[in-house]
Amino acid sequence: MAICTGCSLLCEDIEATIKDGNITAVKNLCRKGNGHYQALKTDRTKPMIDGKEVALDAAVSKAVEILKNSKNPLLCGWSNMTMEAQAAGILLARKLGATICDTSPTCQEDLMERIMDGKIPTCTLDDVRNFADTSVFWGSDPSNSHPRHLSRFSYYPRGEKRQKSYEEERICVTVDVRKSATATLCSNYYFRQPPGGDAEFAEAVLAVLDGKIPKVGDKKRMIELGTLLRKTEYGVIFPGPGMLLALQGKMDLFEKLVAKLNEITKFKVLPMPEHCNTRGYYQLMREQTGFINGVSLRGGAPAHGPEQRLAAAAKSCDAVLAVGSDPLAELPLATARALTRANVPLIAIDPHRSLTTDAAKVVIPSAMSGLEAGGTALRMDGVKIAFEPLIKPGKPDLLSDEQILARIMEAI
Amino acid sequence: MVSAMELYMLLPKTNCKKCGLPTCMAFAVGLLGREKKVDECLPLIEEKKYEAKLKKLREVMAPLENASETGLIIHPEKCFGCGNCVVACPVNVAAEPTRCAVGLGPQGEKVILRVEDGVVKCNNLKECRRFGPNKILCNACTATCPSKAIEFV
Numbered sequence: 106m107a108i109c110t111g112c113s114l115l116c117e118d119i120e121a122t123i124k125d126g127n128i129t130a131v132k133n134l135c136r137k138g139n140g141h142y143q144a145l146k147t148d149r150t151k152p153m154i155d156g157k158e159v160a161l162d163a164a165v166s167k168a169v170e171i172l173k174n175s176k177n178p179l180l181c182g183w184s185n186m187t188m189e190a191q192a193a194g195i196l197l198a199r200k201l202g203a204t205i206c207d208t209s210p211t212c213q214e215d216l217m218e219r220i221m222d223g224k225i226p227t228c229t230l231d232d233v234r235n236f237a238d239t240s241v242f243w244g245s246d247p248s249n250s251h252p253r254h255l256s257r258f259s260y261y262p263r264g265e266k267r268q269k270s271y272e273e274e275r276i277c278v279t280v281d282v283r284k285s286a287t288a289t290l291c292s293n294y295y296f297r298q299p300p301g302g303d304a305e306f307a308e309a310v311l312a313v314l315d316g317k318i319p320k321v322g323d324k325k326r327m328i329e330l331g332t333l334l335r336k337t338e339y340g341v342i343f344p345g346p347g348m349l350l351a352l353q354g355k356m357d358l359f360e361k362l363v364a365k366l367n368e369i370t371k372f373k374v375l376p377m378p379e380h381c382n383t384r385g386y387y388q389l390m391r392e393q394t395g396f397i398n399g400v401s402l403r404g405g406a407p408a409h410g411p412e413q414r415l416a417a418a419a420k421s422c423d424a425v426l427a428v429g430s431d432p433l434a435e436l437p438l439a440t441a442r443a444l445t446r447a448n449v450p451l452i453a454i455d456p457h458r459s460l461t462t463d464a465a466k467v468v469i470p471s472a473m474s475g476l477e478a479g480g481t482a483l484r485m486d487g488v489k490i491a492f493e494p495l496i497k498p499g500k501p502d503l504l505s506d507e508q509i510l511a512r513i514m515e516a517i
Numbered sequence: 518m519v520s521a522m523e524l525y526m527l528l529p530k531t532n533c534k535k536c537g538l539p540t541c542m543a544f545a546v547g548l549l550g551r552e553k554k555v556d557e558c559l560p561l562i563e564e565k566k567y568e569a570k571l572k573k574l575r576e577v578m579a580p581l582e583n584a585s586e587t588g589l590i591i592h593p594e595k596c597f598g599c600g601n602c603v604v605a606c607p608v609n610v611a612a613e614p615t616r617c618a619v620g621l622g623p624q625g626e627k628v629i630l631r632v633e634d635g636v637v638k639c640n641n642l643k644e645c646r647r648f649g650p651n652k653i654l655c656n657a658c659t660a661t662c663p664s665k666a667i668e669f670v
Contacts, residue, residue, distance in 0.1 A: 118622045132633050133622025135598035139635025234620060248663040252599040253620075261604040261661060262620030271605070271661070286597070286663035 108492040109134055110185070110381040110475030111141035112251045113485035114230075126496055135252035142476070145496075148458040150470040161469070161502050165509070168426070168452045168467045169516040175424035177403070178203040181415060181444075182430030184380035187480025190506035191382070191389050194428065197514050202403040204422065206415040207386055208430045209378060212349040214398045215356050216376050217387050221397065225363050228341065228373040229486040230257075235264035239337040241278045244303060245345020245377050248286035251485075254377075255290070259343070276333065280306060281347060296322065296330065303351035307362050310334070314365050340372040349376075375486055380430065381475070385483035419443035426452045428471075429506060431459040454509055471506045472498050478505035519577050521545045527574040528558060529567055535559045549670060551581065551588070581670055587647040588670035589639055589658075595666035596636040602658035602667060603630045603637070608644050630658060637667065 107119040120132040121142070131142055152164035159167075172178055180203050183191055198205040207214075219225045233240070240259040247254035255261055260277045263270045271277075277291035280298060288295040298306055302321070309319035313331030318324060334340065342363070352359055366372035378384060387397040394400045396409035399418070411417060415436070419425075420443045427433075433441045445451065445464050453465035456473045472478040477498040481491045504512070525545035532540045536557045538547060547553035555574055561567045584590045600622065603609055609617040612627035623631050629641050642648055646655040647669070659667050 116622075118616075120622070120624070130634060132631065133600070134632065134635055135600065136596065136635040137598075139598060248597060248599055252597045255663075256600040256604040257620035261601055263610070263618045290601075290661065290663055 107131075107495045108475055108490065109138040109141065110473075110482065110492075111135075111138040113378050113381055113383060114251050114253055114257065115381060115482060115484045115490045116253055116257070117490065121495060123496055128496065137252055144457060145473060145476055150453075150455055150458055150462055150468050152470060153462075153465075153468040155466060161504075164467055164469050165512055166516065168469060169513055171424050171450045171452060171467065172201055172426065172513065173517060175201075175422075175450075177422050178424040178426065179206065179418050179422035179444075180204070180426045180428070181206045181208060181419075181432050182428045183207050183386045184209065184378070184383040184430050185474070186382060186429035186506045187474045187478065187482055188382065188385045188389060189480045190429070190474070190510060191386050192393075193507050193510040193514065195389060195393050197510055197517075198400075198402050200514060200517055202401075202405075203426075204399075204401040204403070204413055204418045205390070206399050206413070206418055207383065208415065208432045208435045209380070209383055210346060210350060211399075211414060211416075212353040212356070213346070213376060213378060213383075214387070215353075216344065216349060216359075216374075217378075217384075218397050219356065219360060220374065220376065221387065221391060225360055225374050226367065226372070227375055227486070229488055230259075230375070230484065231488075232339075232373075233341050233375070234258045234262050234267075236266050236339040237264075237341045238267065238274055239276050239278065239333065239340040241280065241340065241342045242287055243280045243342055243344050244282075244347025244349065244351065245343050246281065246285035246287045247343065247345075247377065248290070250345070250379060251377060254343075255287070259341070260290070278330070278333070294330070294333070296326070301351050303348050304355050304358060307352070307358050311362055311365055314369065334366060334372075335369055337370050337372070340366065340370065342372065342374045343377050344374065345377055346379075377485055382482040384485055384487055385481075388483055388487065416440050416443075422449065424450050424452070426454070427461045427465070428454040428510070431455070431461050433460040433464055454506060469509055470503060471509055472503050474506065477503065478507070480505075480507070519549070519581075521549050524548050524574070524577065527570045527577065529560045529564075529570075531560065533560060548578065549581075551584070551670065584670045585639060586642050587645045587652070589642075589645075589647075590668050590670065591637060591639060592666045592668075593636040595664045597664055597666070598632045598635040598637065599663060600632050600637075601661040601663065603628070603632060605657040605661040606630050607655065607657060608646065612644075 107121045109116045122130040152161045220227045267274045278294040279288040280296045305321045309321050312319045319327040391397045394407040399413040401408040401413045419440045450466045452467045453462045454469045462468045479493045528541040538544045609628045646653040
């Protein structure tokens with residue numbers, strides 16, 4: 106049984122046939138995961154300095170030189186790698202006195218912090234499968250982002266208390282701006298929102314739960330939704346990026362809504378980060394620095410605030426190390442531009458060619474975690490999953506993220 | 518997917534009975550159920566005035582040729598590989614109660630639907646509830662597909 110690190114579900118039931126170090130056939134892998142497995146052979150990076158191919162050692166020593174000369178380096182990415190590599194990264198950041206950030210939207214961090222602090226109740230995906238009878242996909246479309254979410258946990262499987270599953274015992278609600286693939290599966294409970302209308306929707310749900318008439322939306326359908334939420338025995342809300350972006354700075358409202366729902370019945374919240382080990386990164390950062398993201402380790406004591414957020418840190422840094430993510434493709438244009446300022450050298454550690462590696466001064470190839478490198482990762486619900494490398498790396502000198510970071514650390 | 522009515526509109530509509538069926542509508546239903554073939558409608562083949570209709574009919578019927586014995590058509594280009602159909606299929610659940618039923622991918626060979634290389638594949642058609650003359654019109658797999666990648670004729 107192999108594991109798939111294509112998204113944060115970390116599916117463990119993959120059957121791969123390996124012949125002469127190549128993966129020839131895979132079973133139970135979704136399309137997204139299959140693309141991830143296929144990527145083993147396509148667009149792999151080579152060690153490069155200024156666009157010219159060099160030996161690995163030369164690329165690593167150039168990276169060391171840049172980081173040594175930098176006064177305020179920024180280490181960003183971290184979400185697509187093992188926890189061991191992330192721990193090595195935090196050690197490196199301590200040594201350099203660097204700012205450390207991931208590339209996910211800041212609003213996700215806000216929700217995750219509240220969940221880790223215990224202000225918003227959460228549960229594991231296995232609890233969802235065994236007990237949940239109402240799944241609310243709010244601003245998320247798992248059919249596209251986490252294809253096996255519905256079939257493995259949230260809607261179709263039979264669980265301990267949900268033997269009749271989707272046919273009788275489970276209901277799935279979608280709140281989205283468009284009729285997404287997931288919304289087509291639960292058309293009876295699809296609530297269309299105008300972009301940015303999630304705060305009003307949350308207020309309307311609160312009003313319905315209080316027995317008042319909602320101000321927005323189809324009143325009859327909102328009351329129907331209120332009745333459904335009241336009747337629920339064990340509900341789970343899966344907030345996606347759509348909802349998190351619309352509720353940016355208004356997370357208190359969501360917390361209030363969840364608290365209100367929990368007065369009536371059991372309701373849990375399970376955020377859906379996209380990358381395979383975002384949750385692991387937040388957890389490690391919280392354990393080691395006290396903050397979950399956007400931390401400056403300059404001068405020893407961890408500092409966290411608006412200046413340490415990626416948008417601000419990108420403008421003040423004088424060297425960038427991008428690892429385990431593709432910041433230039435994922436970040437807003439202004440932040441991506443700030444990262445590629447003329448006098449700021451960019452180092453990219455990535456198994457694949459990406460926008461970031463194309464713009465980078467130094468490129469260091471790494472092994473794909475989960476396929477060529479083993480380790481542990483946290484699933485989106487915080488369950489720890491350990492995995493072994495599936496195949497040997499194609500080239501003998503291909504190092505894992507952890508080994509590369511350890512080498513940089515050693516040289517510094 | 519085409520309907521019997523759409524097929525009927527492309528037939529001569531003369532009820533000549535040369536195909537062995539009483540009406541053209543019955544022939545259209547036969548075409549859809551893959552019990553009859555386009556070539557069995559003699560006027561359509563022989564008479565020149567139906568040439569355009571025949572061409573259109575063959576075009577419309579082309580996707581139906583790829584359907585399996587149970588009438589299942591898989592469009593691999595649309596499939597997400599999500600496995601909703603694998604977990605929802607009652608035959609799969611009965612075959613692997615400890616895996617398919619709880620959302621895991623199947624291991625054995627008894628299942629009808631399984632995801633291979635990122636798209637759904639169909640085996641063991643004889644086990645399907647839609648197989649044979651005494652079929653039950655089960656639609657667990659098509660109703661749970663988010664991208665309409667599987668459909669029945």
